[in-house]
Amino acid sequence: MxxxxxxxxxLQEKGKINRELYGQFIEQAGRIVYGGLFVGKDSPIPNEDGVRLDVIQAYRDIQVPLLHWPGGGVADSYHWMDGVGPQEERKPLINRWTHQVEDNSFGTHEFFNLCEALGCEPYLVFNVGSATVRETASWLEYITFDGDTEMTRLRKKNGREKPWRLKYICMGNEWWFYETAQGYAEDYRRYSQFAREYGDNKLVRLLRGPQHFSYEHTDLLAGLVEPGSFDAMTLYQIIPSVPEGGGQSMQGGPIVSGGSVEFTKEEYYAALQNALKIDGSISRHLGILNRRTGNQGVKLAIDEWGTWYRQEKPEELWSMHMTMRDALIAAAVLNIYNQRSKDLLLCSLCMSINALCSILETKGDQLVKTPVYYVFRMYQNHQDAVLxxxxxxxxxxxxxxxxxxxxxxxxxxxxxxxxxxxxxxxxxxxxxxxxxxxxxxxxxxxxxxxxxxxxxxxxxxxxxxxxxxxxxxxxxxxxxxxxxxxxxxxxxxxxxx
Missing domain, CATH: 2.60.40.1180 (Golgi alpha-mannosidase II)
Structure with missing residues (x-):
């Protein structure tokens, strides 16, 4: 041996490991929210405000510090007003990925109340693909303002007297689907300008960055956005099981990848190879940002990360099962995040429940914790500790x-x-x-x-x-x-x- x-x-201390590096992502798609996290208040499955109690307890047991919502790609077609008010009066949502009709019973109140129950930070991604600037500004007012306005009256009518706390916001998601970097930079300026802070609620603003190893997009985008107008740039780090990061593109992540349960040793090492490249990717993207902005304090937010394989059930979006392979890869990546904590603002695992690199799977009233869940349990005391x-x-x-x-x-x-x-x-x-x-x-x-x-x-x-x-x-x-x-x-x- x-x-x-x-x-x-x-004695060689290297700074705090921000707890938000251990965040979770719940996108309004597939069986992540509906049929996963959220079953509705009238469900026979034990729940609190429609959220499964076993999910809440599983989250508490690993001290989930941050929840990322509503997307993902769904964010740029999500209209928040359709998801507030009496549930029977809410407008259905057509999911852009599956064309499923969802009843919008999980909306702003349900999300922020869940974050409060968990004691975690909400991370909100705004719709800049199909919403107006006014719609986005009104959502912030609805959530965080304590004065007397049309939006705060509506919030109170819908059952919430006091505003919630909101720290992390991002303008849009996968802008490359519908516009150029120049177009997104202009949208970021407009939407961010009207994303006002109310009272003592201070916002941390995230610029939507590129996928994977698209360094030319970081270079282009950083040159188009005013330095100092954002606190961090997001980075999308999905890990497929094909060599050399193959099968990844700016048009939708991994195109070709092996199965989640049946795979070869070569596919395992291919996924590990892609995972370990995240360290170098952080360095290169940060180097470009520092050179372009002149700001040595700018950080990255890896708000979509995790393994991504072939869908197990054709009818169920992103359905995969996590194995010991994924636990090993998640542990190696979390070690990278801990070691690079001074460069990272937040990270969120994609996805949390019933899809992609999930920590939980549900079926009826049953819940199972995946091997990846136990990695987060074993690593949880790194949160807010000193590296x-x-x-x-x-x-x-x-x-x-x-x-x-x-x-x-x-x-x-x-x-x-x-x-x-x-x-x-x-x-x-x-x-x-x-x-x-x-x-x-x-x-x-x-x-x-x-x-x-x-x-x-x-x-x-x-x-x-x-x-x-x-x-x-x-x-x-x-x-x-x-x-x-x-x-x-x-x-x-x-x-x-």
């Missing part, structure tokens, strides 16, 4: 002429306690780790491990096939922490002096 040395130095220096000696696997690092980690500190999260993405090699902690004496350690064959996944009949278990196979001696990191595994360690 090959030995790798890991160094952790709690500290860590280094892993490198070992690689060769794929498509590239060397992919097998092991990654990130370490954070809260008070006197450290959380170290380690992932071994190799399918062939176990590693003997020797963890050094200079300037710090580790006397207590508790661990969890998530591992399994990479095709294994949780089902409604077998919901705990992939489940974290206590990890105790470690030794603390001579100032070192020694352990075996098995192939295809994720370990979280809570360390105390």
């Amino acid at each position: 090959k030995k790798l040395r890991v160094t952790i130095d709690p 500290v220096h860590s280094f892993v000696e490198e070992d690689t696997v060769s794929f498509q002429g590239q060397e992919l690092p097998c092991v990654s980690c990130s370490v954070s500190k809260k008070g006197e306690t450290l959380l170290a999260t380690l992932v071994n993405c190799s399918l062939e090699r176990d590693y003997a780790l020797e963890i050094e902690l200079p300037h710090w004496s580790c006397r207590q350690c508790e661990g969890e491990i998530l591992t399994g064959e990479i095709h294994s996944h949780n089902t409604f009949d077998a919901p705990c096939t992939v489940f974290p278990r206590a990890f105790t196979d470690f030794q603390i001696e001579g100032g070192l922490l020694r352990l075996t990191l098995p192939k295809a595994s994720i370990i979280s360690l809570t360390l105390a002096p």
Whole structure:
């Protein structure tokens, strides 16, 4: 078994890991909201304001810090006024992706009340594709203003006396479907100008950036928008299982990708290769933004990220099942986000329920937690902790002429306690780790491990096939922490002096 040395130095602090890096995305499409998160107040499934109680509890158990809504592509055809007022009077919505007719029973009140119940930040994407500037400005007034206006009277009539809090807003979503970068830059200026702040509710403004590795779009867009008019640029990082990021385009994400449950070893490593490129993508996009804007403090918001494969059910939008493969990739990506936390404002996993890289699946009154859910559970104490220096000696696997690092980690500190999260993405090699902690004496350690064959996944009949278990196979001696990191595994360690 090959030995790798890991160094952790709690005295080298690198800034806070913003909790919003662990956000979730609920798009008004497929079975994400309707049939997933939201069942309606009259459902026999236990619910609070129509939102499933088991979903609420699952979110609370991983301290979901941010919810991103209503889209996605749906945002640019979403008209908020159709989703407020008595539910029987709301106008149906024709979903732009599926042409399904939805009854708009989950709208502004339901979304913001859910965020309040969870204690998380709402992240709202405005419609600049088919809405007017006035419609968008009125929505902000409806949500955040405390005075006496037509919009606030309507909010009170609909049952909400006081305004909600709203921090994160983005102007539009996939603008490349319907206009040029020049057109979007002009729309951003107009819509943002009338996105007013009311009272002490301060807005963080996001510029809708490009997909994946489209550096020329970042360069073009950053040169068209006034520096200082946005706090962060969004970045879309969907991870397919085809080599070299193939099958991705500015016209709709992955076109070609393998299955979510049946896949080859080569497809696994292709997805991992694409995931690990996110680190370099962050650097290149930020470099362009800094050069174009002259602002070294501008950040990125990776508000759509996760694996994306072939749809399992032709009739159900984005239907996929998450396996141990996706847990490994999610853990590796979250380690990247933690290490790059000074450069990132927020991130949201795409999608949260019943679609794409989901953490939850529902069927009737049943709920199952996917392997990806347990990664978020194991990593949750990184939220708002202080990132500290860590280094892993490198070992690689060769794929498509590239060397992919097998092991990654990130370490954070809260008070006197450290959380170290380690992932071994190799399918062939176990590693003997020797963890050094200079300037710090580790006397207590508790661990969890998530591992399994990479095709294994949780089902409604077998919901705990992939489940974290206590990890105790470690030794603390001579100032070192020694352990075996098995192939295809994720370990979280809570360390105390």
